[in-house]
Amino acid sequence: MANALIHAPKTAKRGEVIEIKALILHPMETGFRPGTNGRIIPRNIIERFSADWNGEEVFALKMSPAIAANPFVSFFVVADRSGTVKFRWSGDNDFLVEEQVAIAVE
Amino acid sequence: MRRTFLVLAGVFVASLALAQGDPRRSSYQDMGPALQKMQDDDSANPGMLFVQAGEEAWNAKAGSADKACADCHAAGSMKGVAARYPAFAKESGKPVDLEGRINLCRTEHQKAEALAAESKELLQLTAYVARQSKGEPIAPPDDERLDPLRAQGETLWKQRQGQLNLSCASCHDANAGKKLAGATIPQAHPTGYPIYRLEWQTLGSLKRRLRNCMIGMRVEPYAYDAPEYLALEAFLMKRAQGLIDDAPAVRP
């Protein structure tokens, strides 16, 4: 994993509401901080996080510079059928990370 | 994972119970419940990103010897190791901290370059190894060769220095538990290193934290490669003997 940590159950019962947690390494530089030379360090943040369940977007988070470094997010999804959950983080400087997990729903 | 959490929670409760007569407190206990929860939850603790990367590095071949750490060290063999450092290293005949030990393995056994201090690569490996001691009691070695180092550390701990004429002991022994501006002064037992310090927004070593202390005390920090850091760490780990290792810790 590209220094991302996903916690999702590997199996779930049909209709169960499961929690998904995602953590990724990223400095989330706000663009408001002065550096050692007094000049502002340029902004470098993740702007968007999304989760797709079998291709259907089930959650999205638009992040601002007010999100802490190494962003963490937790959200819930109804496990309605087995499949693949794809996660996508995108942001400044062409940052793009995609990860996925498989969830078996019985 | 829930079972691991329950075991660890049990360890903490047990250690608190045992500590009824023991006046020592881990810095974990001085944090608010939100930060404690962040540390305890493996899916939320940012230090775990480094542990995960460290595990990959542990299993990757390196150096001209083309060996991975895992090639010499069997699975599970790192349990309790971080809790025993600083310790004497056979290869150098000198005491080393955990970072120094990892680098000795790299140069002597993997025939690879030493990893730079405070580099992501070294922190990841240190975090992975330290994590294997989570839940273990701090166990400084019963090695009399470490006595002079620990004595030097104790002297440094108690020595008044800098613009404000403070010693480490002025805050962490004499005033632990009281407030410094808005912050609770901890007893400063380094049980959780390498820590994810919120102030740094990343993982860092005890040496980095000690330098922060010195800056706060208005003391010129020792040179980056000065031997004083190792002496202080050796003393502090002896002082923390028996407290539970909680690496990688989250700290403000």
Next chain:
Amino acid sequence: MTTSRRCFLAGAAVALLPITSARATPADMEAAIREVTGGATLREGPVALDIPPLVENGNTVPLTVSVKSPMTAEDHVKAIHVFNEKNPQPHVFNATLGPRNGKAVVSTRIKLADTQQIAAVVETSRGEFWTARAEVIVTIAACLEEVN
């Protein structure tokens, strides 16, 4: 967050703010909220903003917004917006939700530059806007890194 600070030891006030940066004001926050609601009435609703009342460091503050909602196709939370009063800009995050979520509960970690009020604005599929606010006291750890 500022990178150069002093550790005040004589009981002085805690300085948290980068002197060089512009800062948002409570009015900016209200303006940002109006942009989302289009001026619609904000009601108190079944919204809980779970954030520690006092934090040891403003760099990483855990936050959970929970909304009681049936999360059905006819009646669900569409979006959760969070705003702040005193950071350099008033937005924190926008979460997009729907019936697939089952529960309208979102947790993340945010940066707070100073003691301030946080506001959550919840948009429902019925066009309602609910709000909850929380005050957070932001303190700072002692003995920081000074970048020379």
